Amino acid sequence: MRAFVITAPGRGEVQEVATPRATPGSVVVAVERVGVCGTDAEFFGGEMAYLATGEASYPMRIGHEWCGRVIEVGEGVSEDWLGRRVTADTMLGCGSCRRCTSGRQHLCEDRFEIGVRRGFPGALAERIAVPAKALVTLGEIDALAGAMVEPGGNALRSVRGAKVKPGDSMLVIGAGAIGLLVAQIARAKGADVHLLGRSARSLDFARTLGFTQSTTLEDLDRSIPFDSVVDASNAPGSPALATELVEPGGRIVLVGLSGTPSLIDTRTVALADVTAVGVLSASGGLEETVELYASGAVDPRPLVAATVGLGRVAAVLAGQRPEGAGAGPKIHVDPTLL
Incomplete structure (x- = not known):
């Protein structure tokens, strides 16, 4: 089969690789759509931290935001899965350690991460094999939304970390895909959402989604008492900024990662009685994200600017925007296209 390597x-290039088969406990999925994200670009550029630690190495097959249809089941897997449209949890724990058995398999020291960690092949291919226990059923949501479930799960867990209540004021730092999904989910849960971005293009797009309170840092009204601040950016100074902008007693959520250390003065956190929450992965948030999409409470599809074939992936990872792309921040890949 064809896969991007x-x-x-x-x-990076499209190569012919071995077609996966369903081993005991696993399924094979015909991939319909894959999202390209910042982590993928970091692997392509060589900056991703796992490359330095040895948790990932070249050659590698990326792709962890995806959806498709089950076409083969292995021994011990119910044939009821056949034909179902699915995605899967990226984080694959060992299943037996203390973290896994306490519901924190996404933090398992021995975990694999689909398309990310320890050589587990990603979904930028015509087929992908995954453990059946990791599958999440998509129901009737379309392929565009299906490939947005993984980033949506990260965003949902961020909103959960903020403990949003109706009427709360939330500031989201970063108007990329995760930031916009955080904003949509928080709005669906009744929050008054403000967005902080850097470029006029991203802020203009955010306003088309109804986020009229979108601004740059220079124009931000700092008198607003933000009950929570979510950092969904990759700027090293944003976590410290979040601690400065949040209301005393409020919560900051850190879901974005910078390529260099992000420093926070813990005196600012302690003296304002601020709670800081870190978010790693969509684990535990995928099913509710599907429900939010299916209900129409959150629509991720406008965030997808274009869909390209496997042969265009290297250019996208290098920062090239496809001709005719819309204003959204996300590029999708259809592995059936050249």
Whole structure:
């Protein structure tokens, strides 16, 4: 089958690779759509931290935001899965350690991460094999929304971490895909959402989604008492900014990661009685994200600017925007296209 493979920093190509088969406890999925994210771009550029720690290495097959249809089941897996449209949890724990058995398998020291960690092949291919226990049924939501469930799960867990209540004021730092999904989910739960971005293009797009309170830092009204601040950016100074902008006694949520250390003065946190929450992965948030999409409470599809074939992935990872792309921040890949 055809798959996109990163062979070295800044180099990737479509290769013919072995077609996966369903082993005991697993299924094979025909991939319909895959999202390209910042983590993928970091692997392509060679900056992703796992490359330095040895948790990932080239050649590697990326792709962890995806959806498709089950076409083969392995021994021990119910045939009821056949034909179902699914996605899956990226984080695959060992299943037996203390973290896994306490419901924190996404923090398992020995975990695999689909398309990310310890060589588990990603979904930028015509087929992907995954453990059946990781599957999440998509029901009737379409492929665009299906491939947005994984980033949506990260956003949902961020909103949960903020403990949003109707009427609360939330500031979201970062107007990319995760930030916009955080904003949509928080709005659906009754929050008064403000967005902080850097470019006029991203802020203009946010306003088309109804987020009229979208601004740059220079124009931000700092008198607003933000009950929570979510950092969904990759700027190293944003976590410290979040601690400065949140209302005393409020909550900051850190879901974005910068390529260099982000420093926070803990005196600011302690003296304002601020709670800081970190979010790693969509684990535990996928099913509710599907429900939010299916109900129409959150619509991720406008965030997708274009869909390309496998042959265009390297260009996208290098920062090229497809011709005719819309204003949204997300690029999708259809592995059936060249």
